Amino acid sequence: MADIIKTATRDAYGKALAELGQEKEDLIVFDADLAGATKTVTFQKAFPQRHFDCGIAEANMIDVAAGASTMGLVPFASSFAMFAAGRAYEQVRNSIGYPHLNVKIGATHGGISVGEDGASHQCCEDFALMRTIPGMVVICPADAEEARQAVRAAYAYEGPVYLRFGRLAVPEFHEKDFPFRIGKGEVLREGTDVAIIANGLLVYEAVVAAQRLAEAGISAMVINMATIKPLDEELVLSAARKCGKVITCEEHSVIGGLGEAVCGLLSEKLPTPVRRIGVNDVFGHSGPAVELLKAFGLSADHIVEVAREMCE
Numbered sequence: 001m002a003d004i005i006k007t008a009t010r011d012a013y014g015k016a017l018a019e020l021g022q023e024k025e026d027l028i029v030f031d032a033d034l035a036g037a038t039k040t041v042t043f044q045k046a047f048p049q050r051h052f053d054c055g056i057a058e059a060n061m062i063d064v065a066a067g068a069s070t071m072g073l074v075p076f077a078s079s080f081a082m083f084a085a086g087r088a089y090e091q092v093r094n095s096i097g098y099p100h101l102n103v104k105i106g107a108t109h110g111g112i113s114v115g116e117d118g119a120s121h122q123c124c125e126d127f128a129l130m131r132t133i134p135g136m137v138v139i140c141p142a143d144a145e146e147a148r149q150a151v152r153a154a155y156a157y158e159g160p161v162y163l164r165f166g167r168l169a170v171p172e173f174h175e176k177d178f179p180f181r182i183g184k185g186e187v188l189r190e191g192t193d194v195a196i197i198a199n200g201l202l203v204y205e206a207v208v209a210a211q212r213l214a215e216a217g218i219s220a221m222v223i224n225m226a227t228i229k230p231l232d233e234e235l236v237l238s239a240a241r242k243c244g245k246v247i248t249c250e251e252h253s254v255i256g257g258l259g260e261a262v263c264g265l266l267s268e269k270l271p272t273p274v275r276r277i278g279v280n281d282v283f284g285h286s287g288p289a290v291e292l293l294k295a296f297g298l299s300a301d302h303i304v305e306v307a308r309e310m311c312e
Contacts (some may be wrong), residue, residue, distance in 0.1 A: 004171045005171070006170055007144040008169045009147040009166045010166060011039055011169075012141075012143075012144035012148050012151075012165075013151060014039025014040055014042035016147065017040060017090075017309070018043045018045075018046045020155055021047050024155065026072060027074050027076070028068060029077075030064060030068075030075055031051070031053055031056050032055065032056060032061050032078070033055050034108075035051070035053065037167075038108045038109075040106070058087050062092055062095060063091050065096075065103045066095040066096050066103055069101045069102045069103050075103055075104065076105075076151075077103060077105050078105075078106040078108065079107065079108075080108060080114075080121060081109055081121070081123035084107040084126075085162065086123060086125070088094075089129055089279045092134050092136075097133040100135050100159055102160070104154045104160070104163065105162045106163050106165065107126060107164050109166070110252075110296065111251035111252060112251060112284045112289070113168040115288055116287065118286035119285055123282075124252050124278075124279045124284065125253055127228050127256060128252075128253065128274065129231050131214070131257075131261065135159060136229065137154070137160045138227070139154065139163050139164070139228070140164040141200070142164070142170075142174075142198075142201070142203035142204065143172045143203075145168055145172060145178060146174050147198060149174075149177070150163055153182050163202070168289045168290075169276065170201045173204060176282065182227050183231075184235075185197070185226075186224040186226070187221065188207055188222045188224055189221060189222040191210065191221035192243060193218050194221070194247060194310055194311060195223060196249060197258070198249035199226065199228065199264060200251050201251055201293075202277070202298060205298070205300040205303060206300070207222050208300040209301075212304050215276060216308065217260055218311050220307060223239060229241060229261065230259050233269075240266055240270050243271065244273075245272065246272055247277060248262050251268070254276045254279065254280055254281065259276030259277075262274060263276070273308050275309075277297060277303060
């Protein structure tokens with residue numbers, strides 16, 4: 001475990017923008033006075049004339065990005081998830097979603113793992129908000145390489161995309177240039193007793209949990225569902241048929257996110273017992289990120305506990 005490399009997906013986001021910027025001259029970046037934190041500063045240093053600081057005015061930034069997209073440019077608008085999805089929701093909905101413009105929203109600092117910044121900045125509602133906007137793609141990568149590939153996929157996709165990145169450094173487990181595809185999940189481990197469907201930093205926790213469960217004689221399938229919308233319905237249904245039980249894991253409220261997307265699908269097409277692991281309709285609070293994740297049950301230990309209860 002000591003040899004595992006850890007990188008925050010927000011760092012990978014900044015590097016991916018700079019890398020892609022070398023190839024795509026129509027890529028521009030907007031930020032709301034947070035370039036150092038969102039890591040778009042990496043792009044800014046490489047392409048200062050294509051990076052625009054809109055100040056602490058997220059709603060305005062979204063509208064400016066919308067306008068830029070109508071000129072044939074591909075804008076990435078960046079801020080903390082609480083501001084990009086929360087404060088600017090109306091502009092995202094009406095200025096980007098409604099006309100279905102080609103704008104990419106890079107939202108960093110999502111979830112409880114924002115840590116010491118506390119409840120005001122720990123956005124656990126963004127998946128729900130963005131999922132309700134017609135035509136909006138919603139992505140939450142699990143590690144640095146997936147984040148890098150997700151940025152490239154978002155650029156190539158014609159239409160609005162919401163990408164959520166984290167502040168906390170997380171283990172890297174994807175190989176370089178692995179084939180990320182919007183709307184497609186990834187089976188990381190086969191199993192027959194319970195299917196664990198996760199995204200973001202909980203994917204690695206799910207893999208660790210599956211290894212522990214195997215030692216207890218429980219065979220757990222692990223699926224990385226980075227794209228929350230559109231959901232890989234075929235893979236979810238296949239996993240439910242094979243395992244008969246499903247656990248969803250996300251660093252988001254249990255209301256409106258990955259868990260509800262999976263439950264909505266299964267309730268209509270293949271009723272299956274489901275347990276949702278996430279933030280249980282409460283606000284977060286300030287504290288060290290790793291300790292907060294444990295306190296809110298967003299850990300391998302809790303996944304193991306829930307899986308054992310289901311399988312008993």
